[in-house]
Structures are given as structure tokens and as C-alpha cells.
Amino acid sequence: MLTPLEKAGILVEALPYIKKFYGKTVVIKYGGHAMINSDLKQAVMTDLVLMKFVGINPVVVHGGGPEITGMLKRLGVDSRFVGGLRVTDEVTMEVVEMVLGKINKEIASLINGLGGRGVGLSGKDANLLTAVKKLGSDRQDIGFVGEVKEVNPSLLETVINEGYIPVVSPVGVGQGGQSYNINADYAASAIATALKADKLIILTDVEGILEDRNNKESLISTVKIDDISTLTERGVLQGGMIPKVECCVNAIKGGVNSTHILDGRVPHSILLEVFTDKGIGTMVVP
Ligand SMILES: Nc1ncnc2c1ncn2[C@@H]1O[C@H](COP(=O)(O)OP(=O)(O)O)[C@@H](O)[C@H]1O
Numbered sequence: 195m196l197t198p199l200e201k202a203g204i205l206v207e208a209l210p211y212i213k214k215f216y217g218k219t220v221v222i223k224y225g226g227h228a229m230i231n232s233d234l235k236q237a238v239m240t241d242l243v244l245m246k247f248v249g250i251n252p253v254v255v256h257g258g259g260p261e262i263t264g265m266l267k268r269l270g271v272d273s274r275f276v277g278g279l280r281v282t283d284e285v286t287m288e289v290v291e292m293v294l295g296k297i298n299k300e301i302a303s304l305i306n307g308l309g310g311r312g313v314g315l316s317g318k319d320a321n322l323l324t325a326v327k328k329l330g331s332d333r334q335d336i337g338f339v340g341e342v343k344e345v346n347p348s349l350l351e352t353v354i355n356e357g358y359i360p361v362v363s364p365v366g367v368g369q370g371g372q373s374y375n376i377n378a379d380y381a382a383s384a385i386a387t388a389l390k391a392d393k394l395i396i397l398t399d400v401e402g403i404l405e406d407r408n409n410k411e412s413l414i415s416t417v418k419i420d421d422i423s424t425l426t427e428r429g430v431l432q433g434g435m436i437p438k439v440e441c442c443v444n445a446i447k448g449g450v451n452s453t454h455i456l457d458g459r460v461p462h463s464i465l466l467e468v469f470t471d472k473g474i475g476t477m478v479v480p
């Protein structure tokens with residue numbers, strides 16, 4: 195955790211950034227692996243409340259993959275993934291909705307406990323995220339996994355303008371009110387694009403994109419979207435990092451100015467990224 199003096203130092207350094215980003219929207223994807231420790235959760239929420247206080251508009255889109263897997267295990271249900279997406283039958287969908295709903299309200303309450311005004315929503319509220327069925331990587335049926343069809347940002351815009359910090363769970367709604375389980379990275383990217391956000395920040399459990407996954411010092415600080423295909427061809431990007439980078443590229447192509455993959459295990463990583471010259475993770479730029 196930062197000492198009060200360190201925080202004050204960051205605030206002084208932050209002034210030009212506060213001016214630069216005043217009134218802008220920043221979408222934060224808060225991932226399951228980055229939300230396990232309660233001190234870290236508190237630090238992330240403090241950063242969001244501070245951002246809102248100085249006139250920048252954070253929007254949280256959260257995951258909860260590890261918690262969903264944990265609850266399914268308690269119920270005796272095994273989790274299966276195809277290309278990083280959870281195979282979602284009817285019972286799994288029910289559990290996904292319940293677990294994400296609980297996490298959603300917990301995040302909103304944490305924000306409220308710190309003096310912010312958090313409001314928890316799911317993609318089903320006011321058709322915020324409409325979805326269609328998504329097939330697996332080999333075009334197989336993976337159940338009620340959704341692909342974002344459309345984002346209807348007007349509810350978000352209203353609550354943002356009223357001074358709230360929206361917290362969105364990645365459950366979409368399809369035809370006939372069917373719930374769909376949407377990967378939170380994709381939901382965050384689609385929401386950032388629809389809101390014409392200035393930044394998309396993806397918090398995860400690693401320093402950023404590493405040239406060599408076994409060497410923390412090999413962090414790639416900035417990468418242009420045209421250079422991503424070379425990283426993929428060289429096998430640098432693997433597993434869960436592939437959809438994250440894809441989401442960054444989609445958001446940039448959709449008009450978001452910059453996207454960042456940050457280590458959610460570092461206290462105040464959002465503050466350090468947005469409000470200082472240092473920039474601690476990987477920035478993906480046009
Ligand atoms: N080049 C890379 N640099 C860093 N991490 C990578 C890279 N390629 C693959 N990864 C993996 O991607 C993981 C992050 O994705 P994921 O586990 O899906 O995160 P989250 O749970 O936060 O959504 C890292 O923990 C790491 O194992």
C-alpha cells in the first residue's frame with residue numbers, strides 16, 4: 195500500500211493528467227484473478243472513487259471466473275472451457291448469473307463505503323448488452339455463451355452524468371429474454387467502444403504483455419496494433435492474453451484512444467497508470 199506521503203506525491207504529479215482527462219470516460223475491466231485479495235479490492239475501489247472525485251468517469255466491467263468455478267465445484271459441477279470460454283449449460287448459466295450478481299453488488303457496496311456512488315447493473319438492465327449465441331473455436335456448441343450484439347449505452351450515460359460509478363456484470367440478454375454468459379474482456383471492450391471511452395484498462399494477474407513469460411523484466415511497455423500480429427505469430431501471446439489483446443485492438447479500432455493491460459496485483463495500479471508519467475503495464479495504441 196502507498197503511504198499518505200507517496201499518495202500526495204502522486205496527486206501533485208497527477209494535476210496535468212486530471213486536466214487532460216477531465217470529463218472523459220475510462221472503462222476498467224476488473225478481472226477475477228485480480229479481485230481475490232480484499233486489500234487489493236479496496237485499493238482498486240479507492241482509485242475509482244478518486245477518479246470520479248476529480249471529474250473523470252470510471253465505468254467498471256467485472257469478471258469473476260475463479261469465483262464461478264469455485265461455486266460450481268461446491269455444487270459438484272465440473273467447469274469446462276473451449277478456447278478460454280466457459281461451456282455454459284442451463285445450470286451453469288444460473289450459477290454464473292448468481293455469482294456475478296453477488297460480485298456486482300459487492301463492488302458497488304465497496305465503492306459506496308468509500309464515499310463514491312456505485313450502482314450495480316447487469317447487461318440485462320435496459321438491454322445494456324444484447325447478445326447472440328457464440329460458437330466455440332471449432333464452431334462447436336458451447337451452450338449459452340454470448341457474443342455482444344449491441345450495446346445500448348444510454349442508461350450508462352445517464353447514471354454517469356448523474357454522478358454514479360456504474361458497475362456492470364457481463365451477462366447479456368438475447369431473444370426471449372435468454373441470459374447469455376459473456377467473457378468480461380469482450381463486454382468491457384464493447385462498452386468502451388459504445389461509450390467512446392478515452393481509455394480501456396484491463397486489470398489482470400500479470401505485469402502486462404511479457405516478451406518472455408518467465409521474465410518479469412521483459413515487459414513490453416507500448417505496442418502498436420499493427421505489431422500485434424507479429425507477437426501472435428512469434429508465439430509471444432498465449433492463452434488468456436490473446437482475447438485481452440484482441441479486445442484492446444477492437445477498442446482502438448472502435449475509437450478508444452488508448453488501452454492498457456495492467457497488473458491488478460499491484461496496489462493502486464490504476465492511479466499509477468492514469469496519473470503518473472511512469473505507466474506500469476502494457477499500453478496498446480493505434
Ligand atoms: N506474453 C504474455 N505475457 C503475459 N502473460 C501472458 C502472455 N501470454 C499468455 N499470458 C497469460 O495470460 C494470463 C492472463 O489471462 P487470464 O488468466 O485469462 O486473466 P484474467 O483472469 O485476469 O482474465 C497470464 O496470467 C499469463 O499466464
Ligand SMILES: CC(=O)N[C@@H](CCC(=O)OP(=O)(O)O)C(=O)O
Pocket residue numbers: 224225226227256257258259260262278279280290339340364375376377378379
Ligand atoms: C463465457 C465466459 O467464459 N464467461 C466468463 C465470465 C466471467 C469472466 O469473464 O471472468 P474473468 O474476467 O474473471 O475471467 C466465465 O464464465 O468465467
